[in-house]
Amino acid sequence: MNGWLILLAGAMTGVGVALLVGTLVPTHPDLHAAMARLDPRAVEVDAFDPSGRHPRLDRVRRRVLPPLVEALGLRRFAADLHVVAQTAEDLAVRKVAYALAGLAAPVLLAVVLGATGVVLPGVVPALLGVVLAGLLFFVPDADLHRRASTAREDLRRAASVYLELVALERAADAGTNEALDRAANIGTSREFVQIRDALFSAHLAGQPPWQGLADLGAANGVPEFGDLADITRTAGESGAAIYASLRARASSLRTQLLTAATAKANAASEHMVVPVAMLGLTFMVLLAYPAFARILYG
Known part of the structure; x- marks a missing residue:
């Protein structure tokens, strides 16, 4: 079981790192992309240049990301993406990377605990991974809305x-x-x-x-x-x-x-009322505790 968890964690971590590196690697935009930036009505910019320094990676992104964008319905964020100068493909990569990170985190934790002698049932990291992946999958949407x-x-x-x-x-x-x-x-x-x-x-x-x-x-x-x-x-x-x-x-x-x-x-x-009130209550408890302890315990 531990070997299977190690292989699964390594595979998901590798996929997540590959997606993140693919978004951070600079490419050379073509003339179409440069002209599209001058058109405020263009909400999508072709950011994948097959003539760049990583043609194979660009080819994979061209084949995988557009269908993924359509499947996830990310075109509805066109205005938000345009105002922050991003594309739907960038958002898709972030969502997938966050989901994979959430899926891999419990598995990695289970591997670390297993190395220390604490063995968790396989269903526990699996369920936690699914829940955490589902939550982190929507984090890029909220971040996009805030930045927009x-x-x-x-x-x-x-x-x-x-x-x-x-x-x-x-x-x-x-x-x-x-x-x-x-x-x-x-x-x-x-x-x-x-x-x-x-x-x-x-x-x-x-x-x-x-x-x-x-x-x-x-x-x-x-x-x-x-x-x-x-x-x-x-x-x-x-x-x-x-x-x-x-x-x-x-x-x-x-x-x-x-x-x-x-x-x-x-x-x-x-929003600051509650923290300040809790701070004052905690201070009052610290001041009153010695007196109450003396009364209760002599």
Whole structure:
């Protein structure tokens, strides 16, 4: 039984390590992947290049991962994956690696205990492995949701700043297209790089710049860029004055961000009530224990 457990643990550990190494090995993206990054509507990027330094590994990933993605239904995370610059194949690898790690951990523990003389029934590590694998299988989903929420908050902050910059450019008598381009070139953060890429992608496609902003908001799940696109579309198509509208939308967005930050801070403060109360109760018990012990035991 111990020999079987050792072989099973080694096999699962090897598969997990191979999957992790496969995701960490750098590859050379082709022209298709580079152009897809400029398109905010592209939620999937072909990250497997058969001309890389590991063609066999890339070939295996091409054959295994796409069917696995379809079987697990990971396309539903397209917006979250796009906002964190990952693919469904990356998520599939993480989920499988976490599940294999959870499946192998109890087996490895049983092997270690067996080496010390404590023999567990074979069904115990098997059941624990299945339960732990099932739990860890969903950990990448929760982590993806958390990172996507953080990325969207950063994009909303960037949208608020971008609205103000566009309004200032319009106040300086810049045209709509010129105002959008100038405002996007001011920022140097990752979010402003995405805005510039969206504008450049719209320019390459022969579309107006506000269409690129609308596509950026739709692809990342940030409707604030869609609002900006609607406002600038009005100015671009009918020549309407949009300075007041831009400032009002920026002010409204700042208020929403401030309200959300305040609610998050209040929730964090409420979560600290229980630990602080437990700490105070423990301190009172430590102070009162000598007196109670003297009364009870003389």
